[in-house]
Amino acid sequence: MLVTFISECEKKALSRTRRVLDAFANRIGNNTWQTPITEEGLNAVKRLLQKTASKNTAVSCHQLKSRIRTELLWVVGNRNKFNNEGVVAVNYTEADKFIGEFEMENIRLIRALAVLSALFHDLGKSSTAFQNKLKDSKKSDAIRHEWVSILILAKFISNKNDEEWLQNLIDGDLEDKFDLDYQDIKEPLKNFPDSAKMIAWLVFTHHLLPINDKNYKRSDSFNFKEIMNLFDKEWGYFNKDQKLLIRECFDFKELPSKSQKWQTQVKKWSRKLKECLPDLEKSLADGSYRLVLNYARTCLMLGDHYFSSQAKDHTHKSEMTLYANTDKNGLKQFLDEHILGVAKQTQKNVDKLLDFENIPPVFDSLQLKKSSPKGYEWQDKAVKSIKKWRSEQKIDNNQFGFFAVNMASTGKGKTFANAKIMRMLSPKMDSLRYILALGLRTLTLQTGNEYQNKIGLKDDELAVLIGSKAINDLHHKDKASELKNNSTGSESEQELYNDEIIFNGVLSQGLDTVLKNKKSKQLLYAPVLSCTIDHIIGATETKRGGKYILPFLRLMSSDLVIDEVDDFDGKDLIAIGRLIHHAGMLGRKVMISSATIPPDLALGFFNAYKEGWQIFAKMRGKTQEIGCLWVDEFNSSTKIEKNYQEQHANFIKKRIQKLKQEKPKRKANIVQCSADIKEYFNAIAEEILIKHKDNNFKDTQGNTISIGVVRMANIKPTIALTKHLLICNFPEGFEIRTMAYHSAQVLLMRHEQEKYLDSILKNRDKNNTILKEKIVKDSTNKNIIFVLVATPVEEVGRDHDFDWAIIEPSSFRSFIQMAGRVLRHRDIYPDKPNIGIMQYNYKTLENNGVEVVFNNPGYQKNQDDLSSYDLNKILNINELFKKLDATNRIQDSNFCEFSNLEHKVIAKLLTSDIFGPETLKGWLESAWWLSAMPQKYVKFRESLGEITLFLISDINIGFVEKDKWGGYEPKNKYYAIKYDDFSAFDRLWITRDYEQLLKQAQLDFNKDDLTKTALIFGEINIATYGKDLNGIIYNDQLGFIRK
Secondary structure, X not given: OEEEEEEOOOOHHHHHHHHHHXXXXXXXXXXXXXXXXXXXXXXXXXXXXXXXXXXXXXXXXXXXXXXXXEEEEEEXXXXXXXXXXXXXXXXXXXXXXXXXXXXXXHHHXXXXXXXXXXXXXOHHHHEHHHXXXXXXXXXXXXXXXXXXXXXHHHHHHOOOOHHHHHHHHHOOOOOOOOOOOHHHOOOHHHHOOHHHHHHHHHHHOOOXXXXXXOOOOOOOOOOHHHHXXXXXXXXXXXXXXXXXXXXXXXOEOOOHHHOHHHHHHHHHHHHHHHHOXXXXXXXXXXOOHHHHHHHHHHHHHHHHHHHHOOOOOOOOOOOOOOEOOEEXXXXXXXXXXXXXXXXXXXXXXXXOHHHXXXXXXXXXXXXXXXXXXXXXXXXXXXXXHHHHHHHHOOOOOOOOEEEEEEOOOOOOOHHHHHHHHHHHOOOOOOEEOEEEEEOOOHHHHHHHHHHHHHHOOOOOOEEEEEOOHHHHHHHHOOOOOOOOOOOOOOHHHOOOOOOEEEOOOOOOHHHOXXXXXXXXXXXHHOOEEEEEHHHHOHHHHOOEOOXXXXXXXXHHHOEEEEEOHHHOOOOHHHHHHHHHHHHHHOOOOEEEEOOOOXXXXXXXXXXXXXXXXXXXXHHHOOOOOEEEEEEOOOOEEEEEOOOHHHHHHHHHHHHHHHHHHOOOOOOEEEEOOOOOHHHHHHHHHHHHHHXXXXXXXXXXXXXXXXXXXXXXXXXXXXXXXXXXXXXXXXXXXXXXXXXXXXXXXXXXXXXXHHHHHHHHHOOOOOOOHHHHOHHHHHOOOOEEEEEEEEOHHHOOOOOOOEOEEEXXXXXXXHHXXXXXXXOOOOOOOOOOOOEEEEOOOHHHHHOOOOOOOOEOOOEOOOHHHOOOOOHHHHOOHHHHHHOOOOHHHHOOOOOOHHHHXXXXXXXXXXXXXXXXXXOHHHHHHOOHHHOOHHHHHOOOOOOOOEEEEEEOOOOOOOEEEEOOOOOEEEOOOOOOEEXXXXXXXXXXXXXXXXXXXXHHHHHHOOOOOHHHHHHHHOEEEEEOOOOOOOOEEEEOOOEEEEO
């Protein structure tokens, strides 16, 4: 391609830019270059320019598209030097920059609170108990140092009001040594004035949020003062096992108040906080104190983390003999050195808050500028709808509240549409900066590929977060790099982020004074981030440590898109509501995306967003009005929210009218079966033959072929059914090929399976790859049936296309999701049902219907939630026989008892009026967020928990766990792992050889031996469901199953 570079750089940036461009292109003017160049070469030029970019850099790159037209490819540096087409401005006008309230009053308040808290945060480390603990790491605290700090702080306050206690500090009333009678101060916070309560909360939460064992469920609403008065040492700060050491916790040989530097800083910041008291009281009155404290805590904890990770300053002359932490060489930072260093770093962090909020997006996405292809025109309608709305509204283009719902049907291009929509919601409708949060880890790389291929995002514009480096290596066949183990000597030194991230962008040095770790900066700088929601939900779900800091900082500058948002059920929805509220509170826009969003889920999440946005709006002086978008493949509506429930219902009504006009591609029937568990699988086998007969295609030899899926709710029946299909009798002339697909499989084996399934089941509208398979070519049977037996991992995200499906029921939603995998991309309209729904589910027969059965997955909590477990009685099958679509999932129409249960459960979870910490309302409108009680009662993915094992190819070793030294410990005996000797695999669809795959991986990734290769690619994660594992059966072809 032929490109032209235009430089509008100033000062030193001009010479730096010239050096780069002169090396790659011909200078055809003072500040103009031109050259033919490859795409790879052009990317190299861009990276080099980015590495040296400053505020004075401004370079545009244009590609010659024809003799009369050029196209702007990108701009590095100051985009204000060019317009959207890259044209240089001829004239400039200047205006005074308005400095808003946030930059003034609120920043001053946040800074004063955060820095003064930093000066008090580790006073408790002065105790003899803590100093002894540093010398003997095996010792533990009787009372944690954070709470001892609070008791020291209480001595400074002594029942004074806000002005008095701060004035005492300003006047120098700072004792350098005193004794604390711990019996005398049982509930110190009750006598703290408002400012001291805020300082105290920041101090005692700088490592963990308070939590205790009392039952606060269904409690009344508590405000800030009432919650703070509840807290005492019993909220996680007292170790009863060490109560004999309590006296040492209040024995002080000296205190940091002995340091003149510390006293000077305390006086300075006490004065500044006293000046901010009117703003503090205003924030308490309007509720914006919540955001003030969140900002301040993040700055304090980040400062503590950063300074604790620094080496000891050997030039520091301490006025005391107390220490704050250790490293591998022993005692490290002096206590006064540490406290003063953290305070200084905390101030820097507060000063960088606006920088965190304004990390650059990606511009110049050419694919998103283009019109969508035929069949996807609805994407452009959504873009026009937003553009029209923005032109009509008087809003701050940089910061406005917006909540979007994308309900386009499966296979209609929601992912691409979401990117187009988020671009139109950017300040100038020309950039992207957002988080795409997904439900499954395996989907992050898949979505990342789609973003690169369809949207054209480069690897310096898109980051993909994955839980395992091995997954990325298998996906991309890149060289694997060895993991390094680090040890720390302080809670504050723990890594903020550990998982693998794929991002090759240039990292600006602007935040080097705040973050040193490369992974941390990658997480923040990547304009578009594709990750599982687990990676970002730490912003609200972290109870202990600093793992919430990076998600929090990322959300400060990124809008949020949650894909397949209703893929979560139960209490997980409350945790997601907390995240959505947090995004709103940080001033970001939110989109939820799924074809099957129930009305109460949309309403509950909108309410969460609204409560969050209103806090931000009050703090920043923005309008509290919120723009809303509803979009599907038929309609697009953008308007200011007036009555969300009514507006959403109107949109759904129009959607249903359009859905009714479509010819039915999916029809369902109930598969009748006896209540005998032994006959259950026979009934499925018989239905497979029926579905094959009614839904098939022919090969060139006239043979009848079909590819179907049997969806089972859990792994145990998935493996059991697969075994049954491998050995049961089928009529003569029928060839069955089957395999089990679920999550409890070794990574290398699962990767091979998914790679194969993708090759067969994707793009069947264009290419029926199965016809090229050796099984088909060599078969002597007239009927060939391929059956994938799968758990719900097949329901979401995978772009697979089946001819028919049979479903073990667990929820009404599962019918809709699996229906989306039948005739996914093919316009075929069956006369007979292509989806069979079992009359009972496996659990019903397994426990004779005496327990809850439609759960994990599913919405049932109690036996009396449903009148029967027989789907003939709780499902309106007559309507589903005519057409199975999302209609009765997206509206609460009293369609049938089974679908009504889901609507009832979701409404109770997300729109309940109860204020306790276990509810979403309690998080939104009460002050329970000051504690970890909400996370205690509602833990995200509570039911899972997992162990990670690795399969060594040596049968005498088997499964192992890694140790912290890079070695491994055999675990076959520990977990009572047995090998399944089932070997009737003649009908297996594909056979995988683990040892051969391991040898190939060893070659591909240049590993020394098979064992080292297995310790990367032999990974398997086994869900524990909160129970001890004892008794696991493993088979290479079938995977893991618990006894």
